[in-house]
Amino acid sequence: DAKTTQPPSMDCAEGRAANLPCNHSTISGNEYVYWYRQIHSQGPQYIIHGLKNNETNEMASLIITEDRKSSTLILPHATLRDTAVYYCIVILAAGNNRKLIWGLGTSLAVNP
């Protein structure tokens, strides 16, 4: 069972910021939040991950609330190529259980 909740779909205008929310109210203290995306007919692509601090890389920013029960993935200047399904996943930071448990994700449509 996926431990995250995401809206099924979102729209965003090209050039604007896309803010994708994720609820993970049952997250435990040693679980990371990971984001992947999947462009049509391709395999999933890693975007970013975090534990409790906000994170930024060349692809996106990840904002995690102080209570860690929710997070937001921010694509600062969305392009048409960012149209994809975005998955938010929580997973233990260490230990033997390495499998990713995926929900249905958010289908983001970036419109011209």
Next chain:
Amino acid sequence: GAGVSQSPRYKVAKRGQDVALRCDPISGHVSLFWYQQALGQGPEFLTYFQNEAQLDKSGLPSDRFFAERPEGSVSTLKIQRTQQEDSAVYLCASSLMRQGALLQPQHFGDGTRLSIL
């Protein structure tokens, strides 16, 4: 640097036939995962290897599914006596992760789309 490579990209088989799907992970990646993705769904975990050892096969749906990674690099997922419900995209991922170590991202291939007629 080559990414994860999967072959064939598409496979059509008749019900009852056996199929073999190949995964070439990123060189040096210790961990290898197989996932199954039905249309419109997120991927579902099938099995996990650390080097040649299969550490978790809890996601394999039946004993018709078998995976191996004999030399700790290339992996093959075999499905015997295929059925229509086996139709899906089969994704392979590899990672630098080692047992007990902190997480590393999984890097995915583009999958094999399997259609059973």
